[in-house]
Amino acid sequence: MKNTQILTNQVTNILNALLIQGVHDAVLAPGSRSTPLALGLAQLAREHKINLYVDVDERSAAFFALGISKTTAKPVLLLCTSGTAAANFYPAICEAFSSHIPLIVLTTDRPPELTKIGAPQALDQDRFYGHQVKKFVQLPLASDNLNERQYTNFMVQRSVIQATSVPRGPVHLNLPLRKPLMPQLPLSFMEQPKKLVRSEMKPSLPTAEITALSTTFSDKRGLIIMGPDETQTDYTALLHWAEKAEWPILADPLSQLRGYDSKCIISTYDILLKTQLSLLDGLKPDVIIRSGGTFVSAALGTWLKQIDVPVYYLDPNSELNDYTETLTNILPLPTSSFFELCPYPAPKSDWLSKWNRIQKTIKKNLAAINSDHLVEPLIPQMLEHYLPVKAHLFISNSMPIRDIDSYFLPQKSFHYLYCNRGANGIDGIISSALGMSSKFQNNVLLTGDLAFFHDMNGLMMAERYHLQLRVIVINNNGGGIFSFLPQANTTDFENVFGTPQNLALDLVAQLFHAEYIKVQNITDCVQALQKPLHGLEIIEIPTDRTTNVSVHKAMLQAIAQKLSEEFC
Amino acid sequence: MKNTQILTNQVTNILNALLIQGVHDAVLAPGSRSTPLALGLAQLAREHKINLYVDVDERSAAFFALGISKTTAKPVLLLCTSGTAAANFYPAICEAFSSHIPLIVLTTDRPPELTKIGAPQALDQDRFYGHQVKKFVQLPLASDNLNERQYTNFMVQRSVIQATSVPRGPVHLNLPLRKPLMPQLPLSFMEQPKKLVRSEMKPSLPTAEITALSTTFSDKRGLIIMGPDETQTDYTALLHWAEKAEWPILADPLSQLRGYDSKCIISTYDILLKTQLSLLDGLKPDVIIRSGGTFVSAALGTWLKQIDVPVYYLDPNSELNDYTETLTNILPLPTSSFFELCPYPAPKSDWLSKWNRIQKTIKKNLAAINSDHLVEPLIPQMLEHYLPVKAHLFISNSMPIRDIDSYFLPQKSFHYLYCNRGANGIDGIISSALGMSSKFQNNVLLTGDLAFFHDMNGLMMAERYHLQLRVIVINNNGGGIFSFLPQANTTDFENVFGTPQNLALDLVAQLFHAEYIKVQNITDCVQALQKPLHGLEIIEIPTDRTTNVSVHKAMLQAIAQKLSEEFC
CATH class of the missing domain: 3.40.50.1220 (TPP-binding domain)
Structure with a gap:
């Protein structure tokens, strides 16, 4: 068989295995080594057999894939070229492993004869993600050996099953590819592989014991x-x-x-x-x-x-x-x-x-002390009232999720809430939220300014795929959470903890063609939150790090006072 | 001993070990777990005993450290908190390992009782960078056991020696820290540890054999x-x-x-x-x-x-x-x-x-065919003439380094040229160049638009530390190198290879307070390149991906023609 035909068979073999196991979404970070798979995915996307998202920043790409997988509970393919591209996937893979998200990570690699010998763009990709994946599989080179083709097909199908079996998690497939990298186009996906079927039978529950x-x-x-x-x-x-x-x-x-x-x-x-x-x-x-x-x-x-x-x-x-x-x-x-x-x-x-009497008192008094100033603990309370119906709310780690925990207390209004709580990072937040946006409506992201800055590149995908996301940025110009810690009064606080970035969010909005609203007070904020959702929007809420701690304390003290009066 | 005193001793012990082994530069990605070391470094920086750079995006931070270490050939400390922060270091660590750069990577970690048990922001950081570091060392918790303190000191000193011994490369120290994380300030660095001395004696060379x-x-x-x-x-x-x-x-x-x-x-x-x-x-x-x-x-x-x-x-x-x-x-x-x-x-x-006659013919004819249009192969030739004296030129991977290889042919004008050729990634380019800028004058970066976009966040450091860098962006709006590959004419080329990002560089410049010049022709370009260097500048050179291939080919053909006439 000719090399081109062997490569073509390898690519259809792998993509067929993914399709037959129900992988419907793929995120590609472009490169050269992944050429045949990228072309195959693009064709499948044109034929409406897969949804393909292309993101040039691999770190964002991986979080975008994570966002889809997290919010749909489905496996998502993540594909890249050889070298540091694969290393940029690492943060999202760590999060996926900790939070049981079934990413199918397919890194392409140089062929054996170009590894560990100083060839360009070649790293040792064997077990590249260490302990942070459920499984690592080194796939063989394309070959006309039937057993090897069957092995590849089996291993790819098995990987999807393993990623989606509890405890779910990311799997890593490393695929060496030898030049030439051009398959015969268009690919033919007619030949369906034998499907590896996982029985959905469950063991009978120990009813008597329960x-x-x-x-x-x-x-x-x-x-x-x-x-x-x-x-x-x-x-x-x-x-x-x-x-x-x-x-x-x-x-x-x-x-x-x-x-x-x-x-x-x-x-x-x-x-x-x-x-x-x-x-x-x-x-x-x-x-x-x-x-x-x-x-x-x-x-x-x-x-x-x-x-x-x-x-x-x-x-x-x-x-x-x-x-x-x-x-x-x-x-x-x-x-x-x-x-x-x-x-x-x-x-x-x-x-x-x-418990309910106490809850009622807390809620009543929280509502009462809503100050005139647009302070941070008020923002979750406003979201409670002004989130669109059945919103998909992505929340950044650090302060936003803590404030949501304390102050987002909706009743009779259902929303889907997501946060990267596997490793609690503030990285990849925008991309994770946009992954969600690619699948749902009424998408809102609540984030601080540092997490926003960290994954600013992620915004590119909103424009490219016309995604809807309302990004609410609580901008206290730095690491707000550190002000709650003992180091808050040290000489070097602003230098190594506060770290103001002075990011002009209006310019960021302009750069990524987002609608931009800055709200300075509660009225403005209500108005901004009530606007219908469309496209990419950035709502900036400037707050103050230095007063934020006392605001939180005062709010808690006020509640404590009322509870004490009523119940102690 | 009190816990605070034990922690304080641990921090001074580690920092002293680094200082005594000649670590003079540190890059910190802020977080909570690293608090005592961050405060120690900040104090050392105020006392002018170390240069401290703080970068909130860990991916950029790691490349910034790499840029310093690469261009000074000195070890650089890279510090972060626990969790995905450490994963963001991975791309730069892979590059450092492949290109023998002595990074001292110090990740802080939760104490043993908070690992592998679902605690927040905790990953399994044991051998976190797999094969991509020279050494991994798990440091012990702070303790008042003298042997353990000596062990920590020895291992930190040893790590610097190992990182800087040929073949040089990154080492990874993982340090668990238990709360409370506040040391007693100010730290006293009076007590100097015993220095581990590496003899610089070299074996005598086999003169006779040579x-x-x-x-x-x-x-x-x-x-x-x-x-x-x-x-x-x-x-x-x-x-x-x-x-x-x-x-x-x-x-x-x-x-x-x-x-x-x-x-x-x-x-x-x-x-x-x-x-x-x-x-x-x-x-x-x-x-x-x-x-x-x-x-x-x-x-x-x-x-x-x-x-x-x-x-x-x-x-x-x-x-x-x-x-x-x-x-x-x-x-x-x-x-x-x-x-x-x-x-x-x-x-x-x-x-x-x-060889020299041929070289002369090539150079002469290259100079002659300099077209009126500002095409990509001309840019290295212009740099050859208009780089400032003894420039430090950082070059991005992909097309820029290839064009430099072919067309940057200076004579009697010395410059320092750097490129991340360990793994040939287009990630972290801006940060690597800014790491260089923190140590030298006359700094220039030559990059494409995708690499520029990939590490846009890195620009933040220029503003924060008043660094000088002239960033020359060859903007062909996408992945120019792919047009040279066989897939250039496929249906899905623009979608999965070309990937235009339509990035408005003027807005990026505004966002990061850079001076911005767009040059459309050779005269403008010469003028821009001749301007004195100061602060952060972005010079955008728009080029065209689709004609770029034929321009390169035509230039090569013209040279071939002349060589053939003269020598064949």
Whole structure:
């Protein structure tokens, strides 16, 4: 067989394997070595068999892929050329590994005879992402050996299955390609490979054991803690159970539960726990059922350690990831299965209602102290009111997710909330949000100015693919979170922590053809948030780092005062 | 001992170890976990004991450090917090590893009890950079155990020595730190650690063997090929030897030899070899002495394979990195030692002069065909004339370094040329150049628009540290190099290879407070290049990707025609 034909077969073989395993989205960072796959993907995109996104900054490209995969819970192909291009994927891969996102990372490589010998643009790409991927596979060179072709096909299909099997995560395929790199065009995708089928059968649940657990929870003042879960879990059984048992659900903003219309949803716990009031003594539960990832609230972690009660952790992957080390019983079950099968206990009087009275007081007083100034803790509260219906809200790490945790307390208005909480980085935020935007409507990003600056390049994709994203930038000109830390008063604070960048957001908006609005007060902000969404918009909210700490403190003190008056 | 005192001792211990080993430059990407070291560095910077640069984008920060280390040949400290921050360093670390640059990468980490347990912002940082560092060291937690303190000190000192010992390269230290993270300020650096002294004694050279080699070279038509060498090698002996022996030196642009006033320097070989004229038959040498890294010219590699003559490779590290696989004899000697000790052979008549006649014809005709249009191959020729004296010229990968290789042919005007040729990436180019700018004067960067866009964030450092850099952007609105490849005529070319970004460079200039000049013709360009250098400037040279290929071809054909007329 001719080399061109062998290469052509290799490319269709790989792309077919991806298609047959349900990969419908691909992100390409262009380069030379990846030529045959890039051309194949472009053809598939023209034929509407795959969605192809091209991003020249590989760091942004990888986060864009992560954004799609995270918000659709589907595998996404990420492709690049050899060399440092692949290294730029690393931050997003680390995040994907920590937060169980099924990226199929396909790096192309020089052929064996051009590695480790000083050839240009060649790195040792073997196990290039170390511990940060679920699997690494070195694919063979294109060849006319049938067994080798079948091996490649099997390994590519298997990689998608492994990436999407719990615990999900990124897999890395490294593909050496030898010149010439031009396949025979157009590619023919007629020959379908044999599909590797993963049975979706589930083991039958241990119904008797789950039922037996109910005695554990009977006659107890119980709490449910729902941590981050971005996998579109069905909460019907949970909500029914909690309502019947009258157990409060402490709902992390990323649990997707805060918007549900349920008397059980408690979203004010972060504020409450930070007050450290004596009324907390009366809120100590007898038992806790926990589900989801590591919750945002540090105060909740501290409280769990203090109260020292049994914690049943719904952990279908048996990962036992609990940095508070308070979990006592692991239930290797999906959340929905547990609440479907375990009979609910009878309610304890004045338990849920107590939590609700406190929540009501917090909410009422928060609304009352809304100052005239557009301070940072107000922004989540305004979003609560003025987010579009069923918004997809991406939140940056650092201050935004903490403020959302404390102050975003929606009721009866459902939104999807996302944040890169695997490794909690402030990198790739814009690209992650735009990945989301490529799949959904009503997309909003809440970010600080440093995270915005960090991934400014990511904005390019909005223009290229006509994506809709309202970017709300809380611009306190630097690293606002550091002002909350002990170093805030040191001589060198501004130099090594504050780090003001003085970024002119209006110019950034102009550069990326975004609509730009700067809001200076609450009225302006309301007006800006109420505008219909379209295209790329940047809403800049200037705030002040130095007063931000005292604003947060004052708000908490005011709430604490009211709670104390009412309940202590 | 109190925890604060233990932490304080740990920080001074580490910083003292770095200082005593001659680390004078540090680049910090801010974060919380690195707090005590950041404060220590800031204090040292105020006390003028270290130069500290703070860059919030870790990817740029790492390339900035690389730029300093590359151009000063000194170790540079690179510090960050835990999590994806460290992953953003990866591209620069890969480049540093491939191009032997001594970065001291210090990542801070959560303490053991917060790793692999779902704690926020915690990754598995053990061997985080895989094969891409010379050494990985896990440092212990701060402790009042004297042996452990001595171990830390020893390992930090050793890391600097290892990074700077040939073959040089990056080392990775991972330092877990436990809260509280505030040391006692100001730190006292009085207590000096015991210095680990590396003897600079060199083994005596095998003088007899080197002398004996001279018979190998006698009565031969010899060539010297000098590849990239950015380590400020002393070329006195080489030039003396070559002039006496009348051997041509094919000088890679990154060999730093092109500007020397010597009859032996041949810089036109890339053009010459590309013509594939029959006159090349008469230029086949009997023997070659080669030194330095992988040369830029692909044509030179192809020619070496064709001519199949003995190649003596000066390879002090015995790395045997020769992707052309044409080296036949390895001389484990520094370039200067060899040429000092090996007697030069007697000249062969009409050998060097032949090369020089051809070079003269190429240069003359290049000058003559300078068109009216400001096409890409003209830009290196203009730089040749209008670079400031002893300029520090950083060159981007992809087209710029190739055009420099072919068309930058200075005589009697010395400049320092740098390019990230370890992995040949187009990432981190601006930051690498600004790292250089922090140490030198007359700094110029030649880059394409994609590389410029990729590291746009890097420009922030110019403003922050008042750095001087003239950024010349050849803006052909996309990936110009791909038009030279076979895929240039495919349907999907613009989508997956051309990738125009339509970046408004004037706005970028405004955003980063750079002076901006757009030049449309040769006169404007000359004027712009002749302006005195100050601060950050962006000179945009718009060119056309589609005509660029034919322009290059036409230029080569014109030269080939003249050479053919004169010599064939």
